[in-house]
Amino acid sequence: MKKKNIISNKILKIICLHNYTKRTIISLYKYFNVFYPKELLNDIQIGLKKYDVLGRIYIANEGINAQISVPDSYVNKIMSFFKKININLCNININFSIENKSMAFWKLQIKIRKQLVANNIDNVPILKNSSKYYLNAFQVNKLFLDSKSIFVDIRNHYEYEIGHFYQALEIPSKTFREQLDMLKETLLPYKNKKIVLYCTGGIRCEKAFGLLKKYKFKNVYQIYGGILGYINQTQKYSLPMYFKGKIFVFDNRLAERVTNDILSKCRNCNQLTDSIHINCAYHRCHRLFIQCKNCSKKFNFYCSTKCLNI
Template sequence: MALLHNRVSQKELKELLFQETEPRTTISFYEYFPIENPQQFRDELYQALKDLKVFGRIYVASEGINAQISVPDSNVEAFRVYLYSLPYLNGLRLNIAVDDDGKSFWVLKIKVRPKIVADGIEDASFDMRNKGKYVNAEQMNELLKDPGTIVVDMRNHYEFEVGHFETAMEVPSDTFREQLPMAVEMLKDQQDKNIVMYCTGGIRCEKASAYMLHNGFKNVFHLEGGIINYAQQVKEKGLDSKFIGKNFVFDNRMGERITEDIISQCHQCGQPADTHVNCANDGCHLLFIQCPSCAEKFKGTCSDACHEVILLPEEEQKASRRGVEKGVHTFNKSRSRLRPRLNEINNIGKEEK
């Protein structure tokens, strides 16, 4: 039986990746479609993509597939042919990274999950087939000219912080499952407005658009292919980018630059910066924004305390981590920024009455 899981250490895999001489292309895609046997689908997919030397992270569920991968340039066409040979995936849109060094992933991981996006929706009458209207980059820019259009960012606070559409509303939460009911509540008095949802690659805003319609909203749109596809269309068609700053991505790059604007600050000194890092202290790994000066001063750590830890001998560092639940945590200022924008949104309807 073929081996359907990786058995090489992460350190070795990273070293092998950086020894590669052939360029790689970073691609993301998703599709909502019924999968009767997700585990069987996963195993067949793993074998096919492993043979094509694909690296990346893929989630499979009964509701569909969500993938962020890198492919050797010489295998991109073979990958496309294979993917399009699968039921429901023929002609699927592939989002190609716009700011890519080809080093986004170093191993192939395919996991079966209950859903491809954890949404917390338990209402059996919710139907993904009833979703908002797709808009492309040109249509998005046109909608943004209307001051009555409400643009909703369905990403996490740390994604919004480094880049977003100029007039976008942030839904201040750490999880998508919390954002859905929050968005409904925040916009409850704006059900007849044009509401445009967007996210990184389209998967979250597509589900969010269906959820808004499910909750009585009328004119709901979502950005096809998300920011990644928008940036690609802007580049190809010579359009003005209404998205400013960086697009946070969930791979080793942690971001792809869309415009030269730096709209966020270093979380340590307050200087303009938009580079996300994980704290170099393995007992912390806080995700935060750090400028080059602070990166040098703190040696990639988030604080004096973590800086002191990484100066200790390795065995002492390991001893300090024993029994500590690290989890996933991020630097978060989003809630303090919410109120002014929420007041502005809620005044749109009042001003027109």
Template sequence: MQLYNKLSAKERAELIEKAGKDRLTLSFYQYAKIKNPHEFRDHLFVTWNTLDVLGRIYVALEGINGQLSLPADRFNEFKEHLDTIDFLKDIRLNIAVEQDNMSFLKLKVKVRNKIVADGLNDDTFDVTNKGIHLKAEDFNKFIEDENTVLVDMRNHYESEIGHFKNAVTPDVDTFRESLNIIEEDLKEHKEDKNLVMYCTGGIRCEKASAYFKHKGFKNVFQLEGGIIEYTRQVKEQNLENKFLGKNFVFDERRAEKISDDIIAKCHQCGEPFDVHTNCANDACHLLFIQCDKCKAEMENCCSTICMEINRLPFEEQKAMRKGQGNSNDIFNKGRADHLPYKKDLRNIFDHFKNEEA
């Protein structure tokens, strides 16, 4: 029984190219009590591997979180399999705004402690007491209300390239960081303001809305299905699109274009640009925004030092790294002192205070 990948990303890409079939990229999540995550994980891998599913799926005692792609002509088979699982029957599947056959190149089904790293003790509050879900039309109305505080529950590198008009975008590296910041900065408005949240597909807001209700916020709302579902409803119902820029995604596409607005800038020269890249130096691998001109001049590197290292023969680079470990930048996303135009720090309270002034 095959329970792991046997092909490299390069080999998989070649097979996809050779097959010549269109693939669908989609995502879904569900909070549910899974008694044996390891057994469930193996069942999913075996079944989905036969359907040529590729992607990144997390399974935990609390549920499942999946981002994946599959051949478009096998979608019905995939959906039929989901419907055989009680808590996944008729689940909403967020179909990607922009499709790319190479969005995922491996099938990874992993057992985790949580399907989203939120740092919360779920035993201390009722995770099922969630906020009110808003569809796109109602969401548009709410965010124009002066009594609404709209908060982006994503990380700084996600909101930097795209966010909703008038949204507060916490300058955080992880979801768990934003929870305490939001509670502290909005503690004086737990009863008199509407706290409206959004994220990529809705999963972060599911837990956050329950947490903030537990913390005393009276009027808690969340965008149903996140930015992905919002975009679908806007197009389907011909609604005004209030999202500016791109939606960051965690696959090979890196982003989906939601509007023509370019709200970010190249981290090296400051010109308007919103495409992320990874530094070509494998010991750095920093994720940052780099325009085409800088990419050519800097050879897809984030600094002259990385460029010089990347020019060395591979074996020499490997020898230099031996025993040294990777640079901390390998874990960073748009955070490096040598990037002169990295995103400026933003504070929720200062933003909100300016809105009230």
């Protein structure tokens, strides 16, 4: 009991400290050869120390991936810091979050990992010239209305179910690895179409894109900056927005609303619902799912009658 109090006081203190600072959430990634990950980690740690940056930064031999929350007054400084820290990062992919909530992260974690986005497959090619096939929001919208194109969602099912491009193809799988394994077979019937890949910020598409090119798919493109990049550009240039619903974000907020359309359905009664994802109350199940308010009352936050009655 005592321990519980100490933790909540600590969290409360952090909430108070950070609540007053206006913050911007930035995602950055770049695939490049990192020969000395530890050195890069140290440089970043020292460089960011005075700026009160929160979030997570992953460094691997294949590159860097970061989701960070930065006080508004330091945003430009932090962006140029990353661009200058390594010559390969001068053109690092940078995305801004749509909503700017201060409470997305509570601490800064910088870690060395085997891969930037876990897929457990070695030798997935990353194409050096993939930027040639990046689409800006104007081009995305043009292709969206083109009957010879197909949009492919390179995310997990729980991300797709709350928001996606209308009629985008989903590759149903539990992990990114499974998805990459299924990519060729799933897309083979569409080989002659213009294939538009997208994910949240663009990083997963780099691998999917590399694989499809390896399999000799000709017309493959990826949305520059992913859904986040697309939304930022459609807002900036007042373009029609063809992404509908919400995006799943990997911080304390879970989801950001993009449009007012509701795409998600309750797992139990199949009605459309705006409820956010929860984990099944039965700890051994822990399934991540969506449940409407009525069903939450009925099932007491368990995913099924089976879990409820266990």
